[in-house]
Amino acid sequence: MKIEKKIPKHIAIIMDGNGRWAKNKGLSRDYGHKEGKESAKEMVRSCAKLGVKNLTLFAFSSENWKRPKLEVDLLMGLLHNSLRTELKELKKNNIKLETIGDLSKIPLIVRKFLKKVCEETKDNDLMTLTLALSYGSRDEIINSVKEIADKVKNNIISVEKIDESLINQHLYTRNLPDVDLMIRTSGEKRISNFLLWQSAYAELYFSDELWPDFKSEHLIKAISDYQNRERRFGRTSEQII
Numbered sequence: 001m002k003i004e005k006k007i008p009k010h011i012a013i014i015m016d017g018n019g020r021w022a023k024n025k026g027l028s029r030d031y032g033h034k035e036g037k038e039s040a041k042e043m044v045r046s047c048a049k050l051g052v053k054n055l056t057l058f059a060f061s062s063e064n065w066k067r068p069k070l071e072v073d074l075l076m077g078l079l080h081n082s083l084r085t086e087l088k089e090l091k092k093n094n095i096k097l098e099t100i101g102d103l104s105k106i107p108l109i110v111r112k113f114l115k116k117v118c119e120e121t122k123d124n125d126l127m128t129l130t131l132a133l134s135y136g137s138r139d140e141i142i143n144s145v146k147e148i149a150d151k152v153k154n155n156i157i158s159v160e161k162i163d164e165s166l167i168n169q170h171l172y173t174r175n176l177p178d179v180d181l182m183i184r185t186s187g188e189k190r191i192s193n194f195l196l197w198q199s200a201y202a203e204l205y206f207s208d209e210l211w212p213d214f215k216s217e218h219l220i221k222a223i224s225d226y227q228n229r230e231r232r233f234g235r236t237s238e239q240i241i
Contacts, residue, residue, distance in 0.1 A: 005227040008180035010054040011047060012195055012202070015040060017186030017210030024210075030074050035212035037078055041086070046216040048093055048127045050223070054176055055129050058194050062102065062136030079133075080110045083117050090117065094126035100172035101135030130176065137196040144170035173198055181226045183219075185211045203229050 015036060022032030040057060047055045060075060090097055097117050106114070114133075147170045151157045157166070168174060179195055179202040187208045191199065205222045207214060 007051045008203075008223065008226055009052070010056070010177050010179050010181075011052050011223075012056040012058070012179045012182045012199065013043065014058045014182070014184040014192060014194055015211045015214075016184055016188055018212060020186065021210040021212045029071060032212060033075060033078055037082055039212055039214050041082075042216060043214075043219060044095065044127075044129055045093075046219050048095060050220075053127055055127060056100075056173075056176070056179070056195070057129070057131055058135070058192075059131045060101075060133045060135070061193065062134055062139055063193070065105065065134070076107050076110055080107075080113060083110075083113045087117050087120065090121050090129070091124070094124045096121045096124040096128045098128055098130045098175070099133055100130055100140075101133040102139065103133060105134045128176070130173075132194065135172070135194070137193045140172050141197060167197070171197065178202070181205060181222065183207065183222050185209050185214045201231070203231065 018032035018036040019029045020032075021035065022029050025031075040059075043057070044055065059079065064075070065072065097114075099114055099118065103111055103114070144167055148157070148162060148166065152159055152162075173195070176198070179199045182191065182195070182199050182202045183205045184191065185207045187206065189206050191204070195202075203226050205225055207218055207222065209218055
């Protein structure tokens, strides 16, 4: 698997459509989530092979806690099971796992294993896989503002020192570069409170494929589309050239 031209350093994916995939097949939603897990595994392997340095997956939003308890419990169980079964492969393939979000809401047994996997893969450097869990971008920004305000109040920093770099240092993603390419599956065209600050200049790609049907060939298509776009960051085309 190889793509010429520049590979995005950071890809973020909103994995949408598990429930509709299952409904279309006359199955319960849990089948959709289980198939979606397989697509996530394929994306991790594919991105690592293609040379993507950072992959962030929107696994569970802060709003997802509003779903029926049975479904939430299923998703937490799938997460726990995936961590247990994939730890060996992450270590073998030199992939580091990190998380972003309010982990205090994640069940303790899952949280402990998350910490274990992150600890055991912290020195891996082929690719960083970040799971957004109990994550909401507005909450993230609010938390960063509170932390900075508290430091200003206690004379740790001055108001004049507040800039983009300082705000970045107080976000969950402080160790990650800005998003280059954001992908959303299932045909929906919105970013749903995901990495709002980090995606200020991201290229957006919307796929009609439901997440369980999104495979390596669709990822390659998205990256190829990204490579054919002109990223100006406020400059003119002539300046880019």
